[in-house]
Amino acid sequence: MTSFLNADLHCHSTVSDGTLEPETVAARAAGNGVQLWALTDHDEVGGQHRAMATATRLGMDYLTGVEISVTFANETVHIVGLGFDPDDARLIAGLAATRGGRGERAQEMAAQLAAAGIKGAYEGALRYVGNPELISRTHFARYLVEIGACRDTSEVFRRYLTEGKPGFVAHRWARLGDALRWIQDAGGVAVIAHPGRYRFTANEEYALFSEFKQHGGMGVEVVTGSHTSAEYTTYAKMAQEFGLAASRGSDFHSPEESHTDLGALPPLPGGLTPIWELLQERVHRAGVTH
Known part of the structure; x- marks a missing residue:
């Protein structure tokens, strides 16, 4: 695999806040030329077997995925887990507790x-x-x-x-260390999702990356639907500074709402280790029966 692989490792279905069923998201990804796909619903793995079965039937390789909400420095941060066992009891229990509020x-x-x-x-x-x-x-x-x-x-x-507006209610999510432990104990790898979206100072962002690395986190989304081309460069440098692999994902939710379609992102910048190179043994191969 190379960094030019059309991998889309961040998107959502009706299992969380997307508007399409997992099977329909899979078909859209395949139709757009995605070669390696992950469905990453918020705090829920209930669509994983459906997504995996459809993806492999349509000729895409598949990585299990989830996007976990955590609270860090009073901000909601999202951590993507990839390549885990979707039936892991501790992961399922942790996600249920996170959803509870x-x-x-x-x-x-x-x-x-x-x-x-x-x-x-x-x-x-x-x-x-x-x-x-x-x-x-x-x-x-x-x-x-x-x-x-x-x-x-x-x-x-x-x-x-949003904060300060009528209708905004803050919610305390999982702790960063808990989310990473659930992912890792289930055999997966943790990735910081769309870091350019968080309203952190430079010191807070550095603290997030440092603590993430200390807890065993291994990747960061560099090319994602909410990043600008300048942020691709910024987070490519952050990946190199912290020794993290780079991920790529559209964060697709809906044909009507999402700015970036599945599979439509540019390649990762050069000089980075693609996250999928760390996950070769955890990819569910198209055409292979499990």
Whole structure:
């Protein structure tokens, strides 16, 4: 495998906050030329066997995936796990505990939106939820677009669902060390997702990378749908500085909402170790029966 492999190792389905079923996401990835794929739903591995079976049937190699929400320096950070056993009991239990606070948080968000004049947001958001345990801001955003409160989901987040706006409710997620332990104990490798999205100072970002490395983290997303070309360069340098492998993923959620489609990203910058080179033995090969 080379860094020019069309690998897409970050995307979502209806099992979390995507709008397409795992099988449909797999078909879209295959149709867009993805050669190595991972479905990485938020805090949930319930779609892994479906995704894997469809991917290998369609001729794609597959890595198991998940995106775990953690709290670090009072910011929500996402850690992608790749190449783990999706049936690992400790991983499943840890993810269930992480999901546990979402329902209560959603009710608080709905109450704040009601106070701002938007009624019925909880029930409206539920209509967009594939898995009620994973109700999220994205589902509320889709409802607010539906009722005409905002033009698109980006506007919803700007006006209602970010810190300091009506409708934002903070939630404490897993600890960084816990998330990495769940992934590693299940045989997987941990990756910092889209680091350019976090509102960290330079010192806080350095602390995140340092602690991540200390806990055994092995990769960072360098090329991802929310990074600019300048951030590709920034995080390529961070990968080299911390001795991390580089990952690539669209963070695709929906044909209507996502800026970057599956398989459409540029290659990783040169001089990096692609994360899939560390995961050769954990790839489920197309056409191979497991």
